Amino acid sequence: MKEILMIMMSVALVNNFVLAQFLGICPFLGVSKKLDSAVGMGIAVTFVMVIATACTWPVQILLLDRYNIGYLQTVAFILIIAALVQFLEMFLKKFIPSLYKGLGVYLPLITTNCAVLGVTIMNIKSEFNFVESIANSFAAGVGFLLAMVLFSGMRQKIEAANIPKAFKGVPITLIGASILSLSFMGFSGVVQGIFG
Numbered sequence: 001m002k003e004i005l006m007i008m009m010s011v012a013l014v015n016n017f018v019l020a021q022f023l024g025i026c027p028f029l030g031v032s033k034k035l036d037s038a039v040g041m042g043i044a045v046t047f048v049m050v051i052a053t054a055c056t057w058p059v060q061i062l063l064l065d066r067y068n069i070g071y072l073q074t075v076a077f078i079l080i081i082a083a084l085v086q087f088l089e090m091f092l093k094k095f096i097p098s099l100y101k102g103l104g105v106y107l108p109l110i111t112t113n114c115a116v117l118g119v120t121i122m123n124i125k126s127e128f129n130f131v132e133s134i135a136n137s138f139a140a141g142v143g144f145l146l147a148m149v150l151f152s153g154m155r156q157k158i159e160a161a162n163i164p165k166a167f168k169g170v171p172i173t174l175i176g177a178s179i180l181s182l183s184f185m186g187f188s189g190v191v192q193g194i195f196g
Helices: 002-014 025-030 035-065 070-095 097-106 108-112 114-125 130-160 170-187 190-195
Strands: none
Touching: 002 130, 002 170, 002 190, 025 108, 025 130, 025 170, 035 070, 035 097, 035 108, 035 114, 035 130, 070 097, 070 108, 070 114, 114 130, 130 170, 170 190
């Protein structure tokens, strides 16, 4: 239990996929203008990460490793993730149309979200068992959601602020993202302090 908690805190705060490993930057910058869209995207990515791990881990162990065809890992994982995103898109379109419209073009982008592919591959490379992989994926999604929500709040404050014309738009957005990334570096000693 201690190891699972350590894995979860580490991936959510210290090794955050967006702010420390710079994976999933496209939705982080594109969907964080409004809080409800940021929350929806964060939940959708978390859901896809967990389900993708639940599907890819057995495929890796029972198929790719068993038949020594591990070189197909990336192709197999991309196909699984693409199918999951199509399922999620159909589900949201039917049951939560407001969120479906709010996510717009960014929902299909989860298919090419390198954070989702990254977490499934890193679970295998880290030699996590199935439970540890699910916990790692869930915490990675929560970390993604946390980054999206914090950055969305920051962008709303920036919109209301009186900033020089030269910094408006993309420059102030990237400056804000870098400051948020630096603030997460403060968590680097927390996990060792708690579990060390």
